[in-house]
Amino acid sequence: MLNRRLFLQGSALIGCSAAAHPLMSTATFAAAPGENRLVVIILRGAMDGLDLVQPRGDAGFARYRPGLAALAVGEEGGALPLDDFWAAHPGLAGLMPLWAAGELGFVHATSTPYRDKRSHFDGQDLLEAGTGMDVPVGMARDGWLNRMLQGMPGVQSQTAFSVGAEEMLILSGAAPASNWAPASRLDLSAQARLLLDHVYHDDPLFRDAATEAVEISEGMAPGDKMGGDANRQPLKLAEFAAARLREETRIASFSVGGWDTHRNQPGAMKAGLRRLSGTVLALKDGLGPVWGKTAVLAMTEFGRTVRENGSNGTDHGTGGAMLVAGGAVRGGRVHGHWPGLAEADLYAGRDLMPTSDVRAWAGWAMRGLYGLDAGLIEGSVFPGLQMGADPGLLL
Amino acid sequence: MPSVSTIAAIRFGTGLLPRKAGPAPAPLDAAALLGDLTARDRMAARFPVITRAEAEALARQVRPARRAAQAGTEAGDPAPDIAYRALRQQLRVATNRGAQMVLARAVDAEIGFRERLVQFWGDHFATRARGPELGPMAQVFAEEAIRPHLAGRFPDMLKAAATHPMLMVYLDQTSSVGPNSKSGRKRGGLNENLAREMLELHTLGVGGSYAQADVRQLALLLTGLSWTYRAGWHFDPTKAEPGAEVVLGEAYGGADPADVTEIHAALEDLALHPETGRHLARKLAVHFTSDDPDAGMVAAMAAAYSASGGELMPVYAAMLEHPAAWDSFGAKARQPQDFLVAALRALGVTGAQVAALAHGPANNNLLGPLRLMGQPFGAPPGPDGWPEAAAEWINPQGLAARIEWAMKGPRFWVNPLPDPRRLLRAALDDAAGERLAWAVGRAETVAEGTGLILASPDFNRR
Numbered sequence: 001m002l003n004r005r006l007f008l009q010g011s012a013l014i015g016c017s018a019a020a021h022p023l024m025s026t027a028t029f030a031a032a033p034g035e036n037r038l039v040v041i042i043l044r045g046a047m048d049g050l051d052l053v054q055p056r057g058d059a060g061f062a063r064y065r066p067g068l069a070a071l072a073v074g075e076e077g078g079a080l081p082l083d084d085f086w087a088a089h090p091g092l093a094g095l096m097p098l099w100a101a102g103e104l105g106f107v108h109a110t111s112t113p114y115r116d117k118r119s120h121f122d123g124q125d126l127l128e129a130g131t132g133m134d135v136p137v138g139m140a141r142d143g144w145l146n147r148m149l150q151g152m153p154g155v156q157s158q159t160a161f162s163v164g165a166e167e168m169l170i171l172s173g174a175a176p177a178s179n180w181a182p183a184s185r186l187d188l189s190a191q192a193r194l195l196l197d198h199v200y201h202d203d204p205l206f207r208d209a210a211t212e213a214v215e216i217s218e219g220m221a222p223g224d225k226m227g228g229d230a231n232r233q234p235l236k237l238a239e240f241a242a243a244r245l246r247e248e249t250r251i252a253s254f255s256v257g258g259w260d261t262h263r264n265q266p267g268a269m270k271a272g273l274r275r276l277s278g279t280v281l282a283l284k285d286g287l288g289p290v291w292g293k294t295a296v297l298a299m300t301e302f303g304r305t306v307r308e309n310g311s312n313g314t315d316h317g318t319g320g321a322m323l324v325a326g327g328a329v330r331g332g333r334v335h336g337h338w339p340g341l342a343e344a345d346l347y348a349g350r351d352l353m354p355t356s357d358v359r360a361w362a363g364w365a366m367r368g369l370y371g372l373d374a375g376l377i378e379g380s381v382f383p384g385l386q387m388g389a390d391p392g393l394l395l
Numbered sequence: 396m397p398s399v400s401t402i403a404a405i406r407f408g409t410g411l412l413p414r415k416a417g418p419a420p421a422p423l424d425a426a427a428l429l430g431d432l433t434a435r436d437r438m439a440a441r442f443p444v445i446t447r448a449e450a451e452a453l454a455r456q457v458r459p460a461r462r463a464a465q466a467g468t469e470a471g472d473p474a475p476d477i478a479y480r481a482l483r484q485q486l487r488v489a490t491n492r493g494a495q496m497v498l499a500r501a502v503d504a505e506i507g508f509r510e511r512l513v514q515f516w517g518d519h520f521a522t523r524a525r526g527p528e529l530g531p532m533a534q535v536f537a538e539e540a541i542r543p544h545l546a547g548r549f550p551d552m553l554k555a556a557a558t559h560p561m562l563m564v565y566l567d568q569t570s571s572v573g574p575n576s577k578s579g580r581k582r583g584g585l586n587e588n589l590a591r592e593m594l595e596l597h598t599l600g601v602g603g604s605y606a607q608a609d610v611r612q613l614a615l616l617l618t619g620l621s622w623t624y625r626a627g628w629h630f631d632p633t634k635a636e637p638g639a640e641v642v643l644g645e646a647y648g649g650a651d652p653a654d655v656t657e658i659h660a661a662l663e664d665l666a667l668h669p670e671t672g673r674h675l676a677r678k679l680a681v682h683f684t685s686d687d688p689d690a691g692m693v694a695a696m697a698a699a700y701s702a703s704g705g706e707l708m709p710v711y712a713a714m715l716e717h718p719a720a721w722d723s724f725g726a727k728a729r730q731p732q733d734f735l736v737a738a739l740r741a742l743g744v745t746g747a748q749v750a751a752l753a754h755g756p757a758n759n760n761l762l763g764p765l766r767l768m769g770q771p772f773g774a775p776p777g778p779d780g781w782p783e784a785a786a787e788w789i790n791p792q793g794l795a796a797r798i799e800w801a802m803k804g805p806r807f808w809v810n811p812l813p814d815p816r817r818l819l820r821a822a823l824d825d826a827a828g829e830r831l832a833w834a835v836g837r838a839e840t841v842a843e844g845t846g847l848i849l850a851s852p853d854f855n856r857r
Contacts, residue, residue: 191837195838311469
């Protein structure tokens with residue numbers, strides 16, 4: 001039961017009876033589609049998958065990255081061992097308990113169908129649109145999470161949330177979805193609320209939007225309003241998303257930026273992964289018991305060059321990695337087919353060769369979480385995608 | 396129902412202005428709105444924007460600076476990297492300056508119908524800079540391709556817009572090469588993006604009677620249109636597909652060497668296609684009057700378009716002289732940019748104050764709030780521009796941002812705030828509803844009274 005009242009007390013202030021306020025009535029939402037949760041995090045800027053989860057067992061790796069991979073696995077400040085072949089960037093230290101518990105995993109050598117031009121803008125558009133290269137970049141008017149909603153029963157405006165002030169193409173489209181930026185917390189005196197309620201009384205559009213805004217805002221912990229600290233910002237998005245997901249929301253999406261590591265990659269990756277780890281942990285903490293029913297997919301527009309460049313960084317590439325977390329995912333492993341780093345195995349002689357389509361993993365996740373028909377996924381959510389066999393990303 | 400003069404200011408202009416001392420100004424009507432478009436363009440002169448040469452000079456420096464920064468870092472010399480960062484900051488500042496000038500013009504304009512139409516047509520040819528390089532060029536686009544043609548012919552606006560670097564870069568025309576051209580036989584290929592959007596969005600409209608073959612033929616015809624940072628705009632015959640192209644049954648081009656006149660001929664015909672007239676008429680009517688505009692008014696506008704050979708003044712006149720233009724007041728919501736401008740006008744803020752803000756304060760008090768309200772300046776969601784429906788804007792996030800700004804934002808601009816009862820009159824005149832007037836008298840503080848007025852449906856609808 002959701003309390004839809006704009007004001008909780010104080011109507012006597014202006015001498016109106018509570019019964020006269022339509023906002024004082026309560027409403028319940030129809031049952032949302034199932035209990036499973038899906039969180040899609042867009043890592044804007046092209047995260048270096050080879051630095052995130054490092055193929056230390058591949059002889060090519062150390063050769064291509066003499067600077068970035070200078071420290072040995074397990075050494076102070078070096079990568080964290082995952083298994084005989086893989087090691088995680090030390091910035092992921094906070095997530096290692098999740099790895100051990102099987103609640104954190106990775107998909108390697110994956111990418112969208114985007115190729116060759118390596119533009120952030122176009123790559124992100126394609127990632128969020130979920131289309132192939134047959135649709136001109138920028139032509140898609142809606143995003144794949146929205147098209148997924150269009151194929152689900154019982155979807156309400158609160159079922160899906162995009163969080164943050166940033167435009168999220170991934171959730172825009174014909175299906176209802178909500179958006180909230182924790183920065184725009186409503187902070188009104190009781191009297192101002194009452195008077196605003198009076199002013200909005202006869203205008204359902206304003207009344208309903210304000211009611212929902214007040215309700216969302218009140219659901220935020222005191223002091224939640226975001227400050228200027230860029231490191232805190234994704235945390236706030238995650239905390240807010242988790243609070244909604246604890247209620248009637250099932251799908252949430254937001255972005256975490258700062259991955260365009262052309263220069264000084266060690267520092268930038270460390271800071272970025274600290275933010276991303278904090279984000280995942282904030283989701284886990286905030287979701288509490290429903291973490292077990294949650295899949296978090298963190299994906300990026302493309303990977304980065306296999307070779308490090310001359311300024312201690314990497315440039316725009318092709319194949320990359322996805323981070324997956326949550327109680328619903330099969331963690332503790334690196335999914336996907338490893339193409340190898342031998343010269344002949346690289347894409348265009350410079351990038352990690354993608355061996356899977358990032359949309360197939362997302363497609364199988366939505367199939368597992370919401371029982372979506374494969375024909376619907378291949379026909380309208382990700383038009384033209386071949387999902388292939390179930391890769392076993394979910395438990 | 397408010398007076399015609401109030402509706403004119405709110406629905407077609409940039410909002411009411413506080414009454415000044417002295418004789419009352421003449422009430423606004425259709426003739427006054429049309430007169431605004433033919434009067435001297437004082438706002439462009441008062442708040443000038445960057446020139447194309449300046450914007451190109453800035454953009455041209457980016458790639459060399461980036462390369463130098465990379466080389467410098469590799470060689471252990473931090474100076475080029477510092478210079479590169481400074482250049483990027485300079486571009487951001489120039490981009491913000493452009494936004495401030497646009498807002499300042501709308502704040503100071505006597506009526507503001509011209510500024511509203513600059514926005515409308517700018518949105519019709521929606522573009523967005525993909526990086527800091529072309530941020531300042533967005534203003535050049537509005538200044539060169541849109542503003543001079545507002546009261547002129549749409550075919551001329553189409554030619555200016557479609558061949559402008561800003562739109563060509565945004566819609567990938569700069570990477571389109573005729574497959575059988577001299578240069579295309581070596582590398583590169585056709586990109587249909589501009590051709591498709593031209594048919595779908597800029598001329599006939601998505602339901603128009605064109606086929607994929609027309610898109611491709613138009614794309615082939617457009618090859619040769621070029622712009623580079625180094626060389627600026629030029630027509631490059633080595634990229635132009637040889638032979639004639641057939642678009643909607645008409646053959647264009649075929650001259651050797653190809654030149655831009657054959658493209659202009661096709662754009663003229665596309666602009667004068669009857670479906671284009673109907674598409675533009677309806678879009679204008681939707682933007683200014685109602686999401687479901689009066690069919691008779693739209694038909695009259697389309698008829699004026701074709702009768703005049705694509706002149707826009709008769710189209711505006713057909714709209715403003717139709718009774719439906721003055722009906723259903725309040726059916727639309729002010730978009731965030733218009734909301735902010737109208738609020739600043741009502742508060743008595745001047746364009747000079749808006750233009751004078753430094754980079755940081757402009758971010759905090761103009762551009763940041765617009766972002767939270769759902770309309771980041773200069774960054775429409777796609778080539779189809781900003782949405783029109785009121786519900787797209789008045790959603791929980793967007794309305795909360797408006798309420799927050801209404802309650803707390805004005806203090807930055809005006810100190811002390813005006814008496815809310817006076818503000819109510821300035822902001823809405825006879826469009827203020829009883830509920831709002833009642834509530835304003837009961838606000839506990841001046842700031843909350845101000846906030847109630849600016850957050851009210853009365854002020855946010857038009």
